[in-house]
Amino acid sequence: MTQSVNTESLSLEELSDAYERANRFHRVTEHLAGALTPQQVLDVILTEGLRAAEARAGAIGLVTDDGKAIELLAQSGYRGDVFEKYGRFSVDADLPMSHVARTGEPLFLESRAERNKLFPTLEGQGEDGHAIAVLPLALEGRLLGVIALSFGENMSFSEERRRMKVTLARQAAQALERARLYAAEQTARQRLAFMAEASELLSSSLDYEQTLKQVAQLAVPRLADWCAIDMVMPNGEIQRLAVAHEDPEKVRWAYELQERYPPDPDDPHGVAQVIRSGQPEFFPDLPEELLEELIGDDDELRRIVDELGLRASICVPLSARGRTLGALTLIAAEKHPVFDQADFELAVELARRAGIAVDNSRLFQEAEKGANAARALAYVADGVVLLDRAGFVRHWNPAVALIMGVDEEEALGLRVEAVVPAWDSLSSHVPLVRPGEAIGRPVTVPMVAQGRELWVSASGVDFGEGTVYALRDVTDERALEKTRSDFVATASHELRTPLAAIYGAVRTLRREDLELSAEDNATFLEIMEAESLRLAQIVDQILVAGQIDADAVDFDLETCDPVELAEGVLESAALHLPDGISLHIDKKGTRPIICDANKLRQVLVNLVDNAIKYSPEGGDVEIRLDAHNGECLIQIADEGLGIPSSERERIFEKFYRLDPHQTRGVGGTGLGLYICRELVERMNGRLEVESEPGKGSRFTVRLPAGV
């Protein structure tokens, strides 16, 4: 600070006062340097500044942006009603502050009389004051405002005092400007930070409803007292997505209010208007008339609006790609200062980003929906065919490609009859329903595709622009069904044969007109006994097969002697051996085996029975026992019909019979070999077959050898 004081003409006391003033002045400068906000600057000027200037009271007014008025910002030492009287006044007014604002020059009035002379209108006012000094707050020729200082007595302003006050005013102006810039920078920084945070939120998730709610929450109280987001629903209705206010109680109240006064899409102002026009609406000061128009005669609403204390509002459209998706509303009410142009621009930018986020999210959802539908069609087990009105294939999913044996690329865009010539044999049986109608049972029809005969279960829907068919290949199910009904027929036949012998024998024995020889009598009894056992065996087989299917067979694994078992089986076979068959056993290598003896006996009985049954011309049936590599082999060989190579594995399938049409006439349930293989495998063994048609077959049971 350079301050030149003319010490030559001053007394020691005066010198000491000047020194004291310089000190006070120095303190003001220090305090101003430490004041960051405009309020702090004002405080320093009106405390330390007044003290340094030896003033009783002071007031600071700023020139409004338009330069036409002075707005009083702060005062100290004046009467309480000064704001009411001089809160805002014109620069053209006949007042000392206006005068300084007009001239830009400091004004020193050393007494009330001097004041009244210059400003006659003030006569009779402020009579408790005496001298006043009014100084411009100017910076590089730009007038910011005016500071007025009032003194408790008439003053003679020495040059040094004047200079000091001018300097004080200049420093105040600098500090004020710096604080304003700082505040503006703070605000800008906050806006930037807000925008960054909001942008991050918007891009954080594709759930735009959630992110918009968070953005609204983020906006209060930083950006406004209230923030609301409304969206346009597909049906055109406007739905409030979010309302945010610092106080959750007020948010609840706002929703209640929304219920009571639902938005009218034809409202001339506000959300509806902004959504309709796509143009933002900005009320830096909500005009009284607008509120009056909104309230009308509704006293309740008047009370609510008064309570809200609406001061300013910004409503901007959320839009993307030329479509308005909703609106963002900011309201300044009880706390937030009224909005300025920068607030409005921020709101516009926020709404623009939100609109893009909503649009992206919707586009993604659409795309995902489409992708999911495509995925469903690609992986669904049913064939799906879409035909347009003219019968051209528009969709042909992988399942239908598999069923029909025609790839998608070969089918798309062609007439369906060109893709599947037998299509008509299918579609003519499928009743088409309209969308939403009950489809009923799909129709099962036989057809030929790519030379393959198949059964297809189908349903169809005619949706106006075309027809969609759902197809399923049920050939295997049909085959299984056929096999089952064949099995029932076979089982019935198998049961009827022994029954015929038993029933016939009983009927004959009871004949009173017939005297049977003792030998015939005995034979009939034998027949009844043997056929009853056979009947029981067939029933057993059916049961065992059922148990195997249900996995309900228990095995009692133990070490047993295969020779003993094999001999036992051959002995019982010998009891009813057809002519021309001879039974042998070859025990060249034997070892104990680990198995369930009863189950293995069942297997061997079945294999020996088969060997005999399939040797209609007679021949040898031999059981050979052998062992090597920790395995015990039991082979049953015959010299009978043999098995064609194509059938060699199928004979082990359930219900499969070597000759399904039974033209060779050999009966069976189709269960014997199925049961044999299942039992052997469950005893940790294997059952295999070798055969030469016309020369015989050899079945080999391999089981783990015991110690």
Added chain:
Amino acid sequence: MLVIDDERSIRMLCRINLAASGMEVLEAEDGTNGIELARKERPDLILLDVMMPGIDGWEVARRLARDEETSDIPIVFLTARVGLEDRQLGEQVGGVGYVVKPFDPVEIGRVIESVLTRLERGEREQLRREMTHGPEERT
């Protein structure tokens, strides 16, 4: 009479009960022997099983029908096969009767006599039609 059936018990039932009705009974345990016996002995009627090792009953009937020596011998099927398609096949291959197992051997003599009487009356076609009509021949 000739009974062709691989089941010894069925042959025996037929032999004993038909003998009681005063009929002489020949037996064959399979199709090949049955055809040979039919050619040689020219029985008045053949009771024929369907499911037999070697050639089955349907084939036996076809061969008998093709052979001038045996084509006029009436065939009555004696079988455990009960499906309609089996009855139709029986009619197709030339049968005049269809007896389903289990059957009453005591009545089998009367069934044969009835078939022979009606054949003499020229009711062959009627008999054949009745084959597919279900179980009324069941004794």
